[in-house]
Amino acid sequence: MSLLRIHASPSRTTTWILSWVLFVAGITTYFYVAQQRHRENPDDRVMPTAGQMIRAFKDAALKPAEDNAEGELSGTLFTHLRSSMLWKDTIATGRRFLISVALLFPAVLLGLHMALFPYIGAFFLRFIQFFDKIVALSLLPILFIAFGIDELSKIMLIVVGVTPTIILDAFNLSNGVPSEQITKAFTLGAGDFAVAYRIVFKQILPRVLNSIRLNLKAVMLFLFAGEMIASTDGLAYRIALLRRHLGMDTIIPYVLWVALLLFLVDMAIHLFNRKMHPWFQE
Amino acid sequence: MRNAIIQIDNVDVEYPTGYESTRRVLRGINLEIERGEFVSIVGQTGCGKSTLLRLILGEQQPTHGRVLVNGSERSQPDRFCGYVPQKYSLFYDKTVLENIMFGLDVVEFGAFPLFHLRRRKRMGEFRSKALDFLKRLGLDESDARKYPHELSGGMQQRVAIAQALVMQPPILLMDEAFSALDPATRKEMQRLIHDLWRQSTTTILFVTHNTREAVCLGTRVIALGGASPAMREIAVPHIDFDSDTSELDALVREVECGIAGGTTVGGEANLRTDRCELSANLVH
Numbered sequence: 139m140s141l142l143r144i145h146a147s148p149s150r151t152t153t154w155i156l157s158w159v160l161f162v163a164g165i166t167t168y169f170y171v172a173q174q175r176h177r178e179n180p181d182d183r184v185m186p187t188a189g190q191m192i193r194a195f196k197d198a199a200l201k202p203a204e205d206n207a208e209g210e211l212s213g214t215l216f217t218h219l220r221s222s223m224l225w226k227d228t229i230a231t232g233r234r235f236l237i238s239v240a241l242l243f244p245a246v247l248l249g250l251h252m253a254l255f256p257y258i259g260a261f262f263l264r265f266i267q268f269f270d271k272i273v274a275l276s277l278l279p280i281l282f283i284a285f286g287i288d289e290l291s292k293i294m295l296i297v298v299g300v301t302p303t304i305i306l307d308a309f310n311l312s313n314g315v316p317s318e319q320i321t322k323a324f325t326l327g328a329g330d331f332a333v334a335y336r337i338v339f340k341q342i343l344p345r346v347l348n349s350i351r352l353n354l355k356a357v358m359l360f361l362f363a364g365e366m367i368a369s370t371d372g373l374a375y376r377i378a379l380l381r382r383h384l385g386m387d388t389i390i391p392y393v394l395w396v397a398l399l400l401f402l403v404d405m406a407i408h409l410f411n412r413k414m415h416p417w418f419q420e
Numbered sequence: 421m422r423n424a425i426i427q428i429d430n431v432d433v434e435y436p437t438g439y440e441s442t443r444r445v446l447r448g449i450n451l452e453i454e455r456g457e458f459v460s461i462v463g464q465t466g467c468g469k470s471t472l473l474r475l476i477l478g479e480q481q482p483t484h485g486r487v488l489v490n491g492s493e494r495s496q497p498d499r500f501c502g503y504v505p506q507k508y509s510l511f512y513d514k515t516v517l518e519n520i521m522f523g524l525d526v527v528e529f530g531a532f533p534l535f536h537l538r539r540r541k542r543m544g545e546f547r548s549k550a551l552d553f554l555k556r557l558g559l560d561e562s563d564a565r566k567y568p569h570e571l572s573g574g575m576q577q578r579v580a581i582a583q584a585l586v587m588q589p590p591i592l593l594m595d596e597a598f599s600a601l602d603p604a605t606r607k608e609m610q611r612l613i614h615d616l617w618r619q620s621t622t623t624i625l626f627v628t629h630n631t632r633e634a635v636c637l638g639t640r641v642i643a644l645g646g647a648s649p650a651m652r653e654i655a656v657p658h659i660d661f662d663s664d665t666s667e668l669d670a671l672v673r674e675v676e677c678g679i680a681g682g683t684t685v686g687g688e689a690n691l692r693t694d695r696c697e698l699s700a701n702l703v704h
Binding site for chain 1: 477479505508532587589
């Protein structure tokens with residue numbers, strides 16, 4: 139069949155259309171099934187209709203949160219938004235997420251130093267390789283006992299879950315920098331740290347950023363696990379809470395909201411990478 | 421040799437190849453190189469040419485013997501020896517100009533240049549020096565902003581040479597620097613490096629597997645044997661690039677015999693041929 143040829147060359151329009159087919163099919167199927175279920179049972183809560191979801195999302199985004207008395211009724215759209223449940227949850231999860239992503243930076247530096255300085259490598263490598271194999275979620279009870287159920291345990295969960303991967307990735311990427319480049323830098327007068335920071339770090343940075351992009355979902359996964367089990371705010375806390383009331387009309391928009399936020403963060407890192415490293419060709 | 425800038429005394433290099441087994445790459449190598457010489461090192465793949473360069477750079481230590489560069493042993497590469505490898509010679513995260521300026525910048529401002537207030541002023545001076553070198557090597561100012569991946573192989577090697585020479589190293593080590601170039605660009609680069617050498621006091625060690633290139637460029641050719649880790653030292657007269665090809669062919673054949681000699685004699689360490697005697701043989 140000619141469509142399955144390796145050397146087939148679909149036009150731009152065909153490519154564009156094909157890339158949207160599954161989205162359209164998924165959405166259409168959902169709303170068709172939802173409509174059928176609502177026709178049989180108007181009180182069905184498992185598959186809310188588009189109208190129900192829009193209404194629920196509007197309430198979450200514009201109505202004040204239950205524990206927030208201020209900003210009720212009066213005020214601009216922005217003040218409504220700021221006192222809403224969605225805003226509060228997004229800020230709570232976003233804060234934890236940013237702290238966790240910021241903690242990945244020292245992990246990159248550790249991987250770099252492990253690759254370049256043999257004593258540091260000898261000291262850390264075996265331990266981190268072992269640490270990487272520990273299933274982070276299995277440590278959750280220990281973390282809650284050790285650090286309590288506050289922010290620290292959730293952030294520690296992400297640190298345990300994601301940093302070993304990032305450290306080992308930075309280690310492998312640093313080892314992958316051709317030895318000729320390092321020799322050349324020394325012969326041009328660079329010292330050990332100049333080689334580390336001005337040659338190797340700069341060359342691995344775009345790849346490390348790509349690696350962080352790939353691990354964003356893992357960061358969010360561990361964060362959600364922590365929030366669902368022990369939290370009083372956050373997007374995952376809300377989803378877990380709404381599950382008890384079968385609040386699918388809010389859960390589905392929340393899930394899509396999280397996906398959109400992650401997509402935007404991923405896109406922002408991608409654009410930053412392209413802007414800052416024009417020499418880097420993926 | 422009193423004025424030796426590089427002195428290699430009875431050097432052996434062995435690599436472990438498995439449990440309690442080793443492969444000897446160089447054996448009993450003795451070599452002295454004077455300041456300002458252009459020495460070509462030639463031999464088959466795996467005969468230890470690049471190992472010899474790594475010993476001189478200080479990147480690798482010999483199993484036995486010692487390597488003195490400017491009278492002292494080196495534990496890691498430094499500014500005394502410039503280096504132009506065959507591949508990855510440029511930092512691909514930097515533009516052409518940044519590549520050439522890198523050495524000047526890093527020597528003065530180290531690992532964290534942003535903390536130095538004087539840097540902006542000095543960078544202007546570095547820039548003009550780098551541009552001057554760029555022009556000397558036949559590149560345009562418009563190439564200065566390009567990244568290495570935007571340059572041809574020949575242009576990349578020109579920049580790599582400029583990058584090394586801007587630091588004015590007493591020794592320049594070139595490891596198969598022209599191997600990946602097409603014949604026309606290669607000839608152009610050979611002429612360029614020869615001219616640069618004649619205009620300076622830099623000692624050049626040029627590793628190649630191309631015997632003709634070794635003979636054309638070097639004042640001396642070191643032939644390393646393939647199967648046996650031995651060395652043959654052959655002096656060559658000055659050959660003009662446009663000289664009679666039969667004379668050049670004769671020299672090339674002689675050097676190739678030198679390489680073969682190293683292999684057939686096998687096990688005999690340091691097969692040195694008297695320089696004058698050989699020169700006389702080759703010239704007449």
